[in-house]
Amino acid sequence: xxxxxAQLVPQEGGGSTITFLYNPSAISFxxxxxxxxxxxxxxxxxxxxxxxxxxxxxYQVTIENMLIDTYESRSSCQSYIDALKDAVSPKQVSxxxxxxxxxxxxxxxxxxxxLVYMFTMGSNIQLRCVVTTLTYNYTMFLxxxxxxxxxxxxxxxxxxxxxxxxxxxxxxxxxRQTDSRSARTPTG
Numbered sequence: 001x002x003x004x005x006a007q008l009v010p011q012e013g014g015g016s017t018i019t020f021l022y023n024p025s026a027i028s029f030x031x032x033x034x035x036x037x038x039x040x041x042x043x044x045x046x047x048x049x050x051x052x053x054x055x056x057x058x059y060q061v062t063i064e065n066m067l068i069d070t071y072e073s074r075s076s077c078q079s080y081i082d083a084l085k086d087a088v089s090p091k092q093v094s095x096x097x098x099x100x101x102x103x104x105x106x107x108x109x110x111x112x113x114x115l116v117y118m119f120t121m122g123s124n125i126q127l128r129c130v131v132t133t134l135t136y137n138y139t140m141f142l143x144x145x146x147x148x149x150x151x152x153x154x155x156x157x158x159x160x161x162x163x164x165x166x167x168x169x170x171x172x173x174x175x176r177q178t179d180s181r182s183a184r185t186p187t188g
Contacts, residue, residue, distance in 0.1 A: 006121040058158035
């Protein structure tokens with residue numbers, strides 16, 4: 001069986017695929033369900049508030065203690081670190097703008113932000129995401145000071161198929177320009 005290495009594949013122009021030297025030993029997935037607590041109580045238990053479902057937060061993925069080791073080749077591991085640093089650096093992108101219904105309206109907004117990636121590992125783990133946190137610790141050096149071993153922690157956040165920036169502040173401004181009470185009131 002062939003070893004398939006984990007990758008971060010850019011979903012937009014301007015980035016390069018990041019192939020991990022070694023697959024992570026563990027990947028943690030977290031998803032939070034939001035509930036709104038209401039004043040008062042429901043049923044026979046006077047101490048518990050009633051709750052309403054609000055929605056779910058995007059998946060948060062943590063990849064800890066990922067090893068980068070180039071000691072045997074006696075070459076610096078800095079190029080691997082630089083590729084990961086590039087994943088958290090803003091790039092010039094064109095985001096789709098949202099219309100009043102929240103869907104992409106065909107407009108483009110040029111801005112700077114880190115790229116959207118597809119995290120893949122094998123055929124079962126695929127997540128469209130942004131890198132929210134990069135932590136790296138150099139743990140071994142050559143006599144000349146070049147780092148040859150590092151431990152990496154990455155935190156990723158799931159994003160929608162619409163470009164990551166399209167739901168931001170500017171999309172809301174576009175929505176407010178086309179919104180009106182008459183547009184939201186059913187006619188009958």
